[in-house]
Amino acid sequence: MDLTTRLRAWALARPRVLVVDPPGSDPLRWAVEEELDRRGWPRAAVPAGTDVLLVLGEPGPGLAAAVDVLWTQVPAPRHRARLLAGAEVAAALDAARAALLAGGDADRPDPEALLGSGEEDGDEDPGADDGSDEDADEPDGDHGGMDHGGMDHGGMEVAGLPMAQTGPDRDGLELDVLAVSLGPVLPAWPTGLVLRAEVQGDVVTGAELSWTDDPPQAADPDPQRLALDRLARLLEVAGWPAAARDARRARDGLGSADPDRVVAAGALAAALTRRVRRSRTLAWSLRGAGRPADEPGEGVLDLVRDWCAAATGDAPPPAGAPLDALAGRLEGAELGSARLLVAARAPAPVPVGADRG
Amino acid sequence: MIALLSLLGLAGALVVTLYGASRVLSAPVARVLPYESGMLPQQHAVSRYHARWYAVTILFLAFDMEMVFMYPWAVVVADMGATAVVEMFGFLLVLLVGVVYVWREGALRWT
Amino acid sequence: MGETATLADAWGAVPAALVVVAVALALGWAVTATDRAVLAGGGPVPGPGRDAARLLLEQRRTTPAPDRLLWRLGCAGVAVLALASWAVVPLGSRSLWSTSADLVWFNAAEAVLWAAVWLVGWGPNAFAALTGGYRFLAQGLAYELPLMFALITAGLAAGSLRTTDVVAAQAGLWFVVTMPVAFVVFLAAAAAFAFWGPFDAPAGTDVAGGVTSELSGVDRLLVSAGRAVFLGAAAAMAVALFLGGGAGPWLPGPVWQLVKTLAVVALLVRAGRRLPLLRPDRAVEVAWVVVIPVVLLQALVVAVLVLAGFYG
Amino acid sequence: MLTASTGWLLAAAAVLGVLSVASGVAVFVVDSMARATFALLGSFLAVAAVLLALDLAYLAVVTALMMTIEMAIMAVFMIAFMMNPAGLVPMSMVHNTRGSAVVGAGAFVVLTAGIWLVDWPVRRTAVPADPTRQLGEALMGSHMLVMLGIGVALFATILAGTLLATARGRYDRFGPDLTAHRPADPVRGGLAR
Numbered sequence A: 001m002d003l004t005t006r007l008r009a010w011a012l013a014r015p016r017v018l019v020v021d022p023p024g025s026d027p028l029r030w031a032v033e034e035e036l037d038r039r040g041w042p043r044a045a046v047p048a049g050t051d052v053l054l055v056l057g058e059p060g061p062g063l064a065a066a067v068d069v070l071w072t073q074v075p076a077p078r079h080r081a082r083l084l085a086g087a088e089v090a091a092a093l094d095a096a097r098a099a100l101l102a103g104g105d106a107d108r109p110d111p112e113a114l115l116g117s118g119e120e121d122g123d124e125d126p127g128a129d130d131g132s133d134e135d136a137d138e139p140d141g142d143h144g145g146m147d148h149g150g151m152d153h154g155g156m157e158v159a160g161l162p163m164a165q166t167g168p169d170r171d172g173l174e175l176d177v178l179a180v181s182l183g184p185v186l187p188a189w190p191t192g193l194v195l196r197a198e199v200q201g202d203v204v205t206g207a208e209l210s211w212t213d214d215p216p217q218a219a220d221p222d223p224q225r226l227a228l229d230r231l232a233r234l235l236e237v238a239g240w241p242a243a244a245r246d247a248r249r250a251r252d253g254l255g256s257a258d259p260d261r262v263v264a265a266g267a268l269a270a271a272l273t274r275r276v277r278r279s280r281t282l283a284w285s286l287r288g289a290g291r292p293a294d295e296p297g298e299g300v301l302d303l304v305r306d307w308c309a310a311a312t313g314d315a316p317p318p319a320g321a322p323l324d325a326l327a328g329r330l331e332g333a334e335l336g337s338a339r340l341l342v343a344a345r346a347p348a349p350v351p352v353g354a355d356r357g
Numbered sequence B: 001m002i003a004l005l006s007l008l009g010l011a012g013a014l015v016v017t018l019y020g021a022s023r024v025l026s027a028p029v030a031r032v033l034p035y036e037s038g039m040l041p042q043q044h045a046v047s048r049y050h051a052r053w054y055a056v057t058i059l060f061l062a063f064d065m066e067m068v069f070m071y072p073w074a075v076v077v078a079d080m081g082a083t084a085v086v087e088m089f090g091f092l093l094v095l096l097v098g099v100v101y102v103w104r105e106g107a108l109r110w111t
Numbered sequence C: 001m002g003e004t005a006t007l008a009d010a011w012g013a014v015p016a017a018l019v020v021v022a023v024a025l026a027l028g029w030a031v032t033a034t035d036r037a038v039l040a041g042g043g044p045v046p047g048p049g050r051d052a053a054r055l056l057l058e059q060r061r062t063t064p065a066p067d068r069l070l071w072r073l074g075c076a077g078v079a080v081l082a083l084a085s086w087a088v089v090p091l092g093s094r095s096l097w098s099t100s101a102d103l104v105w106f107n108a109a110e111a112v113l114w115a116a117v118w119l120v121g122w123g124p125n126a127f128a129a130l131t132g133g134y135r136f137l138a139q140g141l142a143y144e145l146p147l148m149f150a151l152i153t154a155g156l157a158a159g160s161l162r163t164t165d166v167v168a169a170q171a172g173l174w175f176v177v178t179m180p181v182a183f184v185v186f187l188a189a190a191a192a193f194a195f196w197g198p199f200d201a202p203a204g205t206d207v208a209g210g211v212t213s214e215l216s217g218v219d220r221l222l223v224s225a226g227r228a229v230f231l232g233a234a235a236a237m238a239v240a241l242f243l244g245g246g247a248g249p250w251l252p253g254p255v256w257q258l259v260k261t262l263a264v265v266a267l268l269v270r271a272g273r274r275l276p277l278l279r280p281d282r283a284v285e286v287a288w289v290v291v292i293p294v295v296l297l298q299a300l301v302v303a304v305l306v307l308a309g310f311y312g
Numbered sequence D: 001m002l003t004a005s006t007g008w009l010l011a012a013a014a015v016l017g018v019l020s021v022a023s024g025v026a027v028f029v030v031d032s033m034a035r036a037t038f039a040l041l042g043s044f045l046a047v048a049a050v051l052l053a054l055d056l057a058y059l060a061v062v063t064a065l066m067m068t069i070e071m072a073i074m075a076v077f078m079i080a081f082m083m084n085p086a087g088l089v090p091m092s093m094v095h096n097t098r099g100s101a102v103v104g105a106g107a108f109v110v111l112t113a114g115i116w117l118v119d120w121p122v123r124r125t126a127v128p129a130d131p132t133r134q135l136g137e138a139l140m141g142s143h144m145l146v147m148l149g150i151g152v153a154l155f156a157t158i159l160a161g162t163l164l165a166t167a168r169g170r171y172d173r174f175g176p177d178l179t180a181h182r183p184a185d186p187v188r189g190g191l192a193r
Helices: A002-011 A026-039 A061-073 A089-102 A111-124 A223-237 A241-254 A259-278 A280-286 A300-311 A323-330 A335-345 A352-356 B002-025 B054-064 B067-080 B082-104 C007-011 C013-040 C048-057 C068-088 C102-122 C127-158 C163-169 C180-193 C217-242 C253-273 C280-307 D004-029 D033-053 D057-081 D097-117 D131-140 D144-165 D170-174
Strands: A017-020 A052-056 A079-083 A165-168 A174-182 A193-200 A203-211
Touching: A002 C048, A017 A026, A017 A061, A026 A052, A026 A089, A026 A223, A026 A241, A052 A061, A052 A089, A061 A111, A079 A089, A193 A323, A193 A335, A203 A323, A203 A335, A223 A241, A223 A259, A223 A300, A223 A335, A241 A259, A241 C013, A259 A300, A280 A300, A300 A335, A323 A335, B002 C007, B002 C013, B002 C048, B002 C068, B002 C217, B054 B082, B054 C127, B054 C280, B054 D057, B054 D144, B067 B082, B067 C127, B067 C280, B067 D057, B067 D131, B082 C280, B082 D131, B082 D144, B082 D170, C007 C013, C013 C048, C013 C068, C013 C217, C013 C253, C048 C217, C068 C102, C068 C217, C068 D033, C102 C127, C102 C163, C102 C217, C102 D033, C102 D057, C127 C163, C127 C180, C127 C217, C127 C280, C127 D057, C163 C217, C180 C217, C180 C253, C180 C280, C217 C253, D004 D033, D033 D057, D057 D131, D131 D144
Parallel strands: A017 A052, A052 A079
Antiparallel strands: A165 A174, A174 A193, A193 A203
């Protein structure tokens, strides 16, 4: 038994952390990411690869509900932690690892029970999930998910879920239209943004964007650091992790109190943006992505260059697109291009009511 | 042959051992919902999936056939001399004309 | 070249297979460690061994209405195929198993991977995983033929599809000198079938890890280890096919082979991580219209050299 | 005539043959398109293993290679076009069972009779050291015409298949007189044009 304990301590010395950052918690997330990089703790992309689920700040009810769902998907050993603004990041991470090693917390609601409470939610209003009735920790003894709502969907349910509906396709076929959600918690995605999409294959045929919650009144962080952070996210989606790492490093360095580090970070930012701007491969891979055929310009690639300019402090960060306009452009885009567009247009959170009105 | 069977047997044994070790060391299998970024899934994902690149598959399958000839060809070029080279590359040239046609038709772009 | 003793003949089948598996895993470890070090850019990283232990301790997951059988087959398949591809990779001057179609065996192990990776994506009944699986097939349409032509080019110069014959045929001159295009294409295709680096679309960030997004515990271990072992096998194979295998002055053959293989791994990882993702919908057109004709031209050059008696 | 090794070989071939038939049957038993496709692949792989047991390494490996790729692509089309591809909703996937049973049984009888009635040739020469080389010599020598014929057939397949499969052709891309400088494609490809 002692051997197992030691094995656990050794194996989990660098746990994978899934960071959930509600809108407005950017500076806190930067501090956390810097500390994680310093320790060599990898960041998890999905619950399946997560050891520690770290929720920053105060998520609104919609995001909190999503975190509850994510928590049910994290395999044991697992630990869920909160980190409030102003708290000591290093101490919190140490405590999280200690709690992870201590184990416990194996309870997990049945998937059917979750679906049973979630379905009504999805039917009511796809745009807003107030989430108050899908608390994952309390299955409410509602195990009737299997036989619930079967007729509502006009189709048969298997394991609590209906099959996809068919719809016309651009090749004139009748293939399945699958309803999926992207966001609120997705790697390299503005946390809190939800894309309710209809997809045929990997093409988005219907898109609806919304925020899970009202935005907080957060102070604007330093625009250059923000631009570097967004650039890192964009490069992450473009599949260039090494460049994204440099962008994050420059971002962290610019926030440092040490003047030497700030200078080095400025140089790193300049070198990185030069590399990104000049990369023929990136230009080849992104050129024209996310751009309607009748529109001039290079689509996402132009935006990458704008973010590069902002990342060196030469220009203000590009403005985010209104959600409706962005959603319109996502329709017809391939999934990868859609992700790039969202990362590049980086919409800022606006009140929930405003973007639907 | 025995060597190959030993290798495959060992690989299989390794996989079984890892599953066994995992069974001993870890908690029982968790039943969870598929990941949809924190939202609940609305439908089963395994659906009639529209692959945008279906047109490429036809070109690929036809072109792929020629590997049946080309591997044995590679072995005998030195013995058979120039005719073998001329014949094989003539054959490939015909197929490459097909590739150019497909390219012009736009089938290499995933519309 | 006639009778070539295999490792199995020399050491007995099971010990030889054990050695090959050990080498395969060690090289896979080296690939992962190099990759993580390059990605972290100097920072600390979790070692692959520690990570494997972590994954063994981690719970496995299952989703509602998965295709459990196919999912399991896919995960195990990735790992088993990666090890199976090592059957024909020469260690020193001998491979574990030797037939008149070694190169085709390597190609086939990678081709069966099409099925395995797609199944890993199909199994969990989840959108991100499914999309990743389909992306792998789409990518396969682009890299499969260039890979095959690169393998054929090496076999063509040696006049044999036996890897040990290919190594022996490079006694005078490494093949990379006369077939640099085939060498580069081979390594790029290897990165593509291990869906690593710039060919990572099937497990890309934009689909939340794609085929790997629902994998935890030992399932994830098998798939990640399989990818790393495949990359290691490809590096070792590149050394055997293009860099003269164990040939080199002063040092004994196996040491040279190890040094060259690690150098290829380092080169591959460094070069691969310098590039952003090459999106499969872009890559497919380039692969067909540029890469395939260029590799065929390379094969033609080599064929003419063979006719001229250049390779002896 | 029967040596120990041929005994083993027969046993292996028999086991693999049964495996191949069994997974062939599974194709029609399972509900899921994915399972049906990969059951068929299992059948092909068993046949490849029989070839390998017969020491026909090249044919065996190339069978496995081609069939896997083809089955993977077939899975794509099966899943795109068939209802209920994962078999989650129970429904029967077979039609006209009686007719196909008759056809299947008839084919089985004819083929089995063929196996026993044909006067199979007996090997007179030694086993070749390298069957792959022999195959290459046959292809480049006596069977050259076959290869050229197949080349033309493949070319025709590429043309016809693409013509039938693509909704947008070159006239849609380059204009009615094919003069457009850049093709009008909804999605860009990898080449700058």
